[in-house]
Amino acid sequence: MLLSGDIERELDPLLIKLxxxxxxxxxxxxxREQLIEHVWQQGYVDNNAINRAISELRKKLKHPDDPAIFIKTHYRQGYSLVREVATLDNAASAAAPQTAAPELLAHTQVNTHEDKQPITPTRSKPSYAWWKYVAAVVFVAVLASAAYTLNGSAFFTPSQTTAVIAEQKPMSRHKVTWKVGSEYVPLINDSGRLLAYSNEKDASGKEGAFVLDVITRDEVAITYKDAEVAALSWQHNSDTLVIRARNATDSSCQYLAIDFKNFPELGEPKPLMECDHRFDYSGQLSNDGRYFYFIRGELYSHYIGLFRYDVYSGTTSQLIAPMADKVGPGSLSLSPDGKHIAYLQLDLDFQVEVYVYSLDTGEIKRMNSPPASFYRNSALDWYNSETLLYGDEKGRLLFIDIHSAEIAEAYALPDDIKMSDISYYDNSVYYSPLSRITYQVVALESFTEAAQYQQLYASDSSEYGLVAHSTGHYFISLRSGRPQVWHASDGQVKQISFLDHPDHALLDNLRVSPSGENIVLTEQKKPFLLDVETAKATAISELAHIPIMDWAWHESGQSLYVLSKSSSPRTLYQFDFITRELNKVRETDALQLVTGANGEVFLFKDKTLISLTDNAQYSVPCELSMSSHVPIHVRDGYAYSMDYTYNVYRWALTGERCEQVQLPFEILSAVPDADGRIIITRKISEDSSINRLMWE
Known part of the structure; x- marks a missing residue:
């Protein structure tokens, strides 16, 4: 809190550190580098986040009767505090009346909540004591909070994960829902009576939402205009459900709250805020109904942020800035007491860790739980306000104390239970099964004839990571029981890798050399070179130390461009397979490497494709979110991309118009091939039910 006479201004934890x-x-x-290192204490912070923080601090420090600035900008150098500082134990205490001490100490608690009404300052004479109070109050506030001591950190990292022995506990289960389609994201309210869930009832992947009384079995469908509806969360200690209503046809999206206290009658949907159907997902209302916490992806960025929307004032603030090598929160869950937000933190390889954010102090804690290799392999909910319940990919329920960040207890799950979403109530969890989604390859005959498509390479298993090459299609498939590389040409499908790895191993980053003789890929983040003819896989030891963000073959086929994600700016390397030399090409803020069908490689940054051959630049007219590794492909003078919902985008490299085609199903990728088709990896939601698992 900043005090000057009758003026009171609150500072959030970030501004206190700043x-x-x-x-x-x-x-x-x-x-800026010093601010990132010492204030944000992260490897990467977006420039806009720093600008916003400096601007907000200036607003807080500005006195109504003193127009002079406190924080000065030095062009291309940084910032400076241009006022003199008096410390708390001498000048500040001498200038302040003795009677002011109790008032000052009463305001040392760090508070991240704003008042409902904007503060109206009382005008008074300019006073140098304003800045003395700034120094005094900030230092007291900082020292009063354990998370913000001068030598401390706002980021807590626990000790290395220790082995956990899971208890074999008697458990029983039964189905709770029986609808046709894929039922997922179970949400039980605090009373344990109303279960909300979402449903994809057909192959289109269109969403619907329902609320079920688990005692009487009465059920209602939630509808809102012509939109697809998904259930997101219950407000704690109430019967208010938050939903997302999105309409892909007109690109509208809205978060709404519905009161079910008179179930089975639905209350009138109350709009909370508008959203973007491509980027916004996972949200929850605060216990008092003032704030709506939500996750949002950023345009032209890999990063996802955690935000707070003030329902009263209509303003939005970012709670968690981007972290180095992280995509951001993949989901969020507010604690029953409303003081903490738990979330699954995704890195750039989609590995997942559990984090907790304190709404009181702004402290971020990583929980001491084993990371998951993929987002959908984990499930998270609150056991109580002090303990998290985490379903990990090793088939365990972990009880994690959020204060120590340690695992307090663990239960072994039955071998055949794999969870992707959980909701806890009274020694039980409602869950949806992990294996409810597969991916299939289909071909659109042309960009303008989106309704005409046919399935390719029929299989009951998932196929992903497709590369359209002059020698055919290469992709990763689970049709042999574990992920392997396959090749399809002239209607023939052939397995070309025989990697010996665990069933859950993740193969990714498949890239085919211009000649089609070699393939690079990563297995559990480790880089390999695969000889297509002999099926021999060789580790690329020279790249083992580089955290690979993206890579692409040089058009010669003898070297590889490698984009590192270890720092900002990132580093672009070139690795020569003949000499085994690794050379630094440049530093860049590029988000990905884009390979054209003719072998030309581009950097994508700042809404621009930049050729590595001649540095020619091509503006991107489409609004793209890179938050989930949305790839771009170039062929015959056009670039193609998608948004992970129903939309495929195309634009001429030298043009300014963005073309869009909407598909009748959700997609994972869109790749143009040599025959003028768009090869789509589509999402298939299998028939599944919500189950309840109970223990004594």
Missing amino acids: ITFFLQRPQQIVT
Whole structure:
């Protein structure tokens, strides 16, 4: 809290750290790199996030009767605090009346909540004591919070994960829902009576939402205009359900709250905020109904952020800035007491870890639980306000104490139970099965004839990572029981890799050399070279130390461009397979490498494709989110991409118009091939039910 006479202004935890850093360096130029390292304490922070924080701090420090600035911008150098600083134990205490001490100490608690009404300052004479109060109050507030001591950190990392022995506990289960289609995301309210869930009733993947009384078996469908409806979360200690209503036809999207206290009658849907159907997902209302916490992907960025929307004022603020090598939160869950947000943190390889964010202090804690190799291999909910319940990919339910970040207890799940979503109530979890989604390859005859498509390479198993090459299609398939590389040409499908790895191993980043003789791919993030003719796989040891964000073959077929994700700016390398030399090409903020059908390689950054051959630049007219590794492909003067919902985009490299085709199903990728078709990897939701697992 900042005090000056009758003026009171709250500071959120980030601003407290920011002003403290400046107070320690009065009249010194502080670079953005120093702010990232010492204030955000992360490897990467978006420039916009720094600009917003500096701007907000200036607003907080501005006195109504003193127009002078406190934080000065130095072009291309950084920022500086231009006022003198008096410390708490001398000048500040001398200038402040003795009677002010109790008032000052009463406001040292860090508070991240704004008042419902905007603060109206009382005008008074300019006073140098304003800045003395700034110094005094900030230092007291910082020292009062364990998470924000001057030598401490707002980010808590636990010790290395220790082995956990899961208890074999007697368990029983039964089906709860029976509808045709894929039923998922079970949500039981705090009373344990109303179960909300979503359903994809046909191959189109269109969403619907339902609420079931688990005692009487009465059920109602939730509808809102012509939109697809998904159930997102219950507000704690109430019968209010948050839904997302999206209409892909007109691109409208809205978060709404519906009261079910008179179930089976539905209350009138109350709009919370508009959303973007491509980027916004997973949200929950605060216990008092003032704030709506939600996750949002960023345009032209890999990053997903956690945000807070003030329902009263209509303003949005970011709670968690991007972290180095992380995509961001994949889902969120508010604790029953409303003080913490638990979320699954995704890295750029979709590996998942459990984090907890304190709404009181802004502290971020990583829980000491084993990471999952893929987002859908894990499930998270609250056991109580102090303990998380986490279903990991090893078939265990872990009870994690959020204060120590340690696993307090673990139960072994039955071998045939794999969970992707859980909702806890009274020694039981409602869950949806992990294996409810597969992916199939289909071909669109042309970009303008989206309704005409046919399935390719029929299989009951998932296929993904497709590359359209002059020698045919290469893709990763589970049709042999575990992920392997397959090749399809002239209607013939052939397995070309025989990697010996665990069934759950993740193969990814498949790239085919211009000649089609070699393939690079990663297995559990480790880089390999695969000889197509002999099926021999060789580890690329020279690249083992590089966290690979993306890679692409050089048009010669003898070297590889490798984009590292270890720092910002990132580093682009070139690895020569003949000399085994790894050379640095440049530093870049590129998000991915894009390969054209003719072998030309582009960097994608700042809404622009940049050729590595001649540095020619091509503007991207389509609004793309890169938050989930949305790929771009170039062929015959056109670039293609998609948005993981129903839309495929195309634009001429030298044009300014974005073309869009909407498909009748959700998609994972869209790749143009040599025959003028668009090869689509489509999402197939299998028939599945919500189950309840109970234990004593």
